[in-house]
Amino acid sequence: MVGRGLVGSMLVLLGGWVLASLPVGMDLPASLDALRASPASEPVALAVVLFGLVLLVLAWVELLHASHVVGDLALVVRAAVAWIAPLVVAPPLFSLDGWAYAAQGALAAAGLSPYEHGPSALGGPLAASVDPRWQDTPAPYGPLPLMYGALLAHVTADPLLLALGHRLAAVAGLLLVAWALPRLGRLTGAFPAPAAAVTLASPLMLAVGVAGLHNDLLMIGLATAGLAVGVERHWVAGAALVGLAAGVKAPAVLVGLGVALLTLPPGAAVLARLRRLVGVGLVVVATLVGLGLLSGLGMGWIPALRVPGTGLTHASPLRLVPTSVRPVVQVLPLVAAAVAAFRTPAGDPVRGLRALAVVLLAGGLLFSALRLWYLLWPVPLLAVVPLPTWGRRLFVALLALLGLLAPFTAVPGGTVLGCVGIPVLAVAGAAVLLGCGRLRRRLLVSRAVVAGPVAARAGRPL
Template identity: 50%
Template sequence: MVARGVLGSMLVALGGLVVATLPASTPLLGLDALVALRTTEAGRMLGLTVVMGGLGILAAQWLRLCRSTAAGERDPDGDLALVRRVAVWWSVPLVLAPPLFSRDGWSYAAQGALVEAGVDPYEHGPGVLAGAVAEAVDPRWSGTPAPYGPVPLLLGGLGASVTSDPWLLVVGHRLLALVGLVLLAWAVPRLARWTGASPALASALVLVSPLTLAAGVAGLHNDLLMVGLMAAALVVGVERHWAAGAVLAGLAAAVKLPGGLVCVAVVVASLPAGAALAARWRRLAGVGLVSVGTLVGLSLAGGLGLGWLAALSVPTTVATPLSLTTVVGGLLDLGGGAVGLPEAALLDLTRTVGSVAAVVLTAMVVLRAPTGGRREALRALVVVLTATVLLSPVVHLWYLLWVLPFAACLRLPRAGTAVVLVLSLVLGLASPLDSSLHGAYLAIVWGCLLLAAITPLLLATRAGRDRVGRIAEAHLLPA
């Protein structure tokens, strides 16, 4: 199992050298064989096939690991140790790979270089930089400011003070993503014990799922570090002190602002049962003050200021097909144009309504959710994060990482666990079909065909259905 997963990761990394964007100055592009693969349609499709095959192997071994863990073939501590060991070995081949399935990693490297150069990353995009560090940045984002908090920017600036090699800077950011994975490895078993779920099975669902490995580790998105800090904030805020949890929540928000939503669970869990409305408001104010103070203090101390507030609108400049409000608004605009409404008027309105609805729902959860219970707090957080993702004006598939660690720790109904399994598998396999393909229609079609071939083999066969069913049923049993 471990060795086969390592093989899958190696195939993903090797195929990624063909399909991923690389800086023009990288020495790898001096290899004639690699250039031949990258510059021909047949070569690129071969690379994509290798990547998809590697992801398929990882997915199959992940389901096997979940099945083994659900069956309790070892003692609980042994199962948990196995899951953590697998997470390490399956991640190792991806550490030195280029950013896969998205160019965001190259943007992270360039934004850190901006900080090191003394250029405000909230005012300028990577396009103002000269040299190799900006060569592989997506042209769509080369002129836009960074939409991230001070943590990845300051740490990226620290890395840029050591080296200007974009590949090494990307490896540094991938190590930050692995810090998020380590935090999840520590926090998820504790969260699972709150609800009576199996710590080992919950860890298997989170740490080595195809979605986590493809989007979090291979894609090195900041979301993995953010959600790791969120999980740690909830555990520390409940088991130690709410103020300590609020500090970690502020750090999570300092990676990406949605990380601050964990404050909802910290408030709900840290209050006594049946807390009155006034007590909720006081605790909310206290948690909010500490977390915002941490975020603002880090921004000011790091010399970046509060420019990230204005940059929060950057992601909304694109339309993503996973955003429910964007899809609905786009469909409404088709009819609105026929009656003379301005272009995108209903799209903007629908997105705004969705964002307001998410805020209102979050406030209702804070003020009405049962207090004093850890399980209830975890459930409240899942509700808030799910609503935020569903109603967000922009949704990338890696946004599902926000929900996965907390949903996996709940003792969901059989169908709920099956949904977590299927979404984690399908979205992980779909990672190569990210919007970074930018109109590469043959790659999109070929990738969809491979996805349509691999997914039924893993899920729709009798063995696959039985495996998913046994995992889902085991998640209902006492740990």
């Protein structure tokens, strides 16, 4: 199981070096240069990457089953480490965002505010590697990743090392999630091994979070840690960590709702809820202001938040909504947050985390520029709350399928490849499930794969 996933991860690494977009003039081995120049290299590399992801999916399904039956958290950790390790040295895969992070950090190191200048102001191969859409746009990220990127740029000017440095930040976020999961699991009664297998080793997390090295992973790690610290220590400490998470990406402010709900006493009245929400909000804002002052970059990223939402992506559900009502639909996550703030029972971890997961999922889905990595936001929360049987099955299946679709989001002609690849993967997946009883039993297992509530352990009905 662990070995099969490791082989899959190695194949993603090998195919990724051919498939990935690299800076012009990057010093590569002659054999790799020749391979990348071959007209046939791209489809072959894509096939290698897809085969590797399929092996990862198969290994992950086995890991989920083993984590439930045996409950061996150490096995899950070993598998996650083995599968992540090859991806750490891969170039940015399935997205060009890693080059944008590197360029924005280099801008800050050069004394140019990434909130006032786009990567094109930097010039050179690194800036040229950034997606053309973002060449002249300000950075829509908080000061924290820019401070980190500037520190990296003072150490090295090598584009690849800069990008790999940001992958280490993503892995650090995953480590924070790994630290927080057992603590949140104790609140909801979730078994630690299945929750860790779902969160740390899923194909979506590996392909999009680690291989794609998105800032979202660091944001999720800090926010999840904030929830755990808020409950175990004090809500102020938890809110400060949520503020740091928002200093990576703005959507993390929604997690402040979770800190408030989890730290209020049961039966808290409306006024007590309001005071706690305001208190959490003030701590988050104070943390963001402090980061702006510490970095010297101020709050210039606030106006830049409009940048990622410029235009609708092909996958955005908003395409199905008439233009006249889209603004109304887009505020639904905020409406859901307001309803959750005053209607979710206080001091109930299961309901609080479930409500927060719904808010984060709505926020990711209804953002105009829907990206696969936005769907990572609620994953740690959904991994530790009890779900109905159909919900568990859907959750697991989506984590596998969306991980398989990651390569189609960045390769040239990705839209065409996606139109062909999605049906092919769906048919192939159905054929494998129908033809492999053992795999079918593991993926569609009727027992609790994701979370086991305290009530179930005590023999009480859910």
